[in-house]
Structure formats: C-alpha cells, structure tokens
Amino acid sequence: MNDKVTLPKSWQNKFKSEKLKDAIADIGMWFQAPDPMSVEGRARLKRNEAIFLLAESLSVDYAFEPNENGDFELIPASVEHQGIGFSVSSVLEGVELDVYFFPCDYSEDSRRKLPPYSVRVPVASTANIECVKECVEQYFSMYKDKRIASIPFSFSRVATLEGNFIDDFAKTRKICKDAVAGGEEYEIENCKRFLEFIKSAGIV
Structure with missing residues (x-):
C-alpha cells in the first residue's frame, strides 16, 4: 500500500526540501481531505504555504x-x-x-x-x-x-x-x-x- 499521495508538480517546484515534500505527501495528512490534485486540494496546499516555507527554513x-x-x-x-x-x-x-x-x-x-x-x-x-x-x-x-x-x-x-x-x-x-x-x-x-x-x- 502506497503511503504517499501525488502532489502537483507545479507546487513541488516551489520547494527544495525532499523531507518537506515527503512530510506533506504523507497519506495521513490527506485522510478525509480533498485529493491534492483536485481544485480543493490545491487550494489547501496554497492556504498552508506559510507553514511550509517556515518548515523548509528550519534547522x-x-x-x-x-x-x-x-x-x-x-x-x-x-x-x-x-x-x-x-x-x-x-x-x-x-x-x-x-x-x-x-x-x-x-x-x-x-x-x-x-x-x-x-x-x-x-x-x-x-x-x-x-x-x-x-x-x-x-x-x-x-x-x-x-x-x-x-x-x-x-x-x-x-x-x-x-x-x-x-x-x-x-x-x-x-x-x-x-x-x-x-x-x-x-x-x-x-x-x-x-x-x-x-x-x-x-x-x-
């Protein structure tokens, strides 16, 4: 069973950290949430962008x-x-x-x-x-x-x-x-x- 969802390529290109991408693609983060490839799922990714940028900057x-x-x-x-x-x-x-x-x-x-x-x-x-x-x-x-x-x-x-x-x-x-x-x-x-x-x- 795949434990990762597929994230939009355009969204992935905004970030360099593979750890960040893997964490966001974890299937547990999308349980009962709209598919990340859908309009609603893309909107969810966009809405949380400030948190992702913060996470990518952390040591x-x-x-x-x-x-x-x-x-x-x-x-x-x-x-x-x-x-x-x-x-x-x-x-x-x-x-x-x-x-x-x-x-x-x-x-x-x-x-x-x-x-x-x-x-x-x-x-x-x-x-x-x-x-x-x-x-x-x-x-x-x-x-x-x-x-x-x-x-x-x-x-x-x-x-x-x-x-x-x-x-x-x-x-x-x-x-x-x-x-x-x-x-x-x-x-x-x-x-x-x-x-x-x-x-x-x-x-x-």
Missing part, C-alpha cells in the same frame, strides 16, 4: 499533523514532546502559535475520562516569520528523552511541563504562573485559561 526536526480546520499543524518531531504547534493564521497573512497536545498522554488519573483527541487553542499570530522561526527552533529542540509539553502563552513565554503534569495541578500552576510573571495581560489570560482547562479536563 531542527519537525512533523505535521492535520488539525480540525483541515490545515497542517507544524509540531515537534517526537510524540513525547507536545504542547506547542504552529499553523497558518486565520486572522492575518502569517503564522499562528497554538497550544496543541493530547491531554490523555499527560494524565494517569483514573477519575479523568480523557478521549484520545488533541486540543488546539490559538495563542498569538504574527507575520514576522523570523520571530516564529526563533521560537520553533528553541522549543522543538528541547526534547531530551523525557515526556514533556511546552505550553505557549506567547512567542516568548512558554511553560515546560514534564510527565503527567495534569495530575499535579499545584506544581503545574506554579510553573505556568512563573512563566508569565511580569508578562502582558493577554499572556496572563492565556495562562489562566490553560490552567482552568486542565483543572477540570475529563472530570465528569
């Missing part, structure tokens, strides 16, 4: 996952490192920073009923690709054989959490609040919303 490893918008989510290469993702901005021509992770991977609390689905929450957007690249390369390179989540509250304020952080709310709250201490109001609000979510996630 660190990366991966893609399809998000709920049908767009490409740029994420750390290791499944042991979650929390931070980048997608095409829905509010301006540029890139969006997202909280992106699977809560079920960070809890062993039997009281919680966490489905095997990802959570994606936009945090900030910018057209400054250099700013985004700096953030990606700093945090995507952090994985050191530990299960971690880099939770962003802005491009410059990110909390690094380890293991089953959802199950130790007091510790997680301290790390997150320390990350936004002295920050702008929107960073503090992003932190507050994240903490409110994990405090009750999966508890029915």
Whole structure:
C-alpha cells in the first residue's frame, strides 16, 4: 500500500526540501481531505504555504499533523514532546502559535475520562516569520528523552511541563504562573485559561 499521495508538480517546484515534500505527501495528512490534485486540494496546499516555507527554513526536526480546520499543524518531531504547534493564521497573512497536545498522554488519573483527541487553542499570530522561526527552533529542540509539553502563552513565554503534569495541578500552576510573571495581560489570560482547562479536563 502506497503511503504517499501525488502532489502537483507545479507546487513541488516551489520547494527544495525532499523531507518537506515527503512530510506533506504523507497519506495521513490527506485522510478525509480533498485529493491534492483536485481544485480543493490545491487550494489547501496554497492556504498552508506559510507553514511550509517556515518548515523548509528550519534547522531542527519537525512533523505535521492535520488539525480540525483541515490545515497542517507544524509540531515537534517526537510524540513525547507536545504542547506547542504552529499553523497558518486565520486572522492575518502569517503564522499562528497554538497550544496543541493530547491531554490523555499527560494524565494517569483514573477519575479523568480523557478521549484520545488533541486540543488546539490559538495563542498569538504574527507575520514576522523570523520571530516564529526563533521560537520553533528553541522549543522543538528541547526534547531530551523525557515526556514533556511546552505550553505557549506567547512567542516568548512558554511553560515546560514534564510527565503527567495534569495530575499535579499545584506544581503545574506554579510553573505556568512563573512563566508569565511580569508578562502582558493577554499572556496572563492565556495562562489562566490553560490552567482552568486542565483543572477540570475529563472530570465528569
């Protein structure tokens, strides 16, 4: 069974990186999406071009996952490192920073009923690709054989959490609040919303 789809030649010629082309052609990225050779599929490729250009410029490893918008989510290469993702901005021509992770991977609390689905929450957007690249390369390179989540509250304020952080709310709250201490109001609000979510996630 072929695990790659065929991408339009005209689109492939825009990029030099074979790694990038292979990652985008992965059949998993096109499950329940229009064929990349169709008008809708070409439009999807065009819509995500900012993310592809960002990925091609990186010196660190990366991966893609399809998000709920049908767009490409740029994420750390290791499944042991979650929390931070980048997608095409829905509010301006540029890139969006997202909280992106699977809560079920960070809890062993039997009281919680966490489905095997990802959570994606936009945090900030910018057209400054250099700013985004700096953030990606700093945090995507952090994985050191530990299960971690880099939770962003802005491009410059990110909390690094380890293991089953959802199950130790007091510790997680301290790390997150320390990350936004002295920050702008929107960073503090992003932190507050994240903490409110994990405090009750999966508890029915």
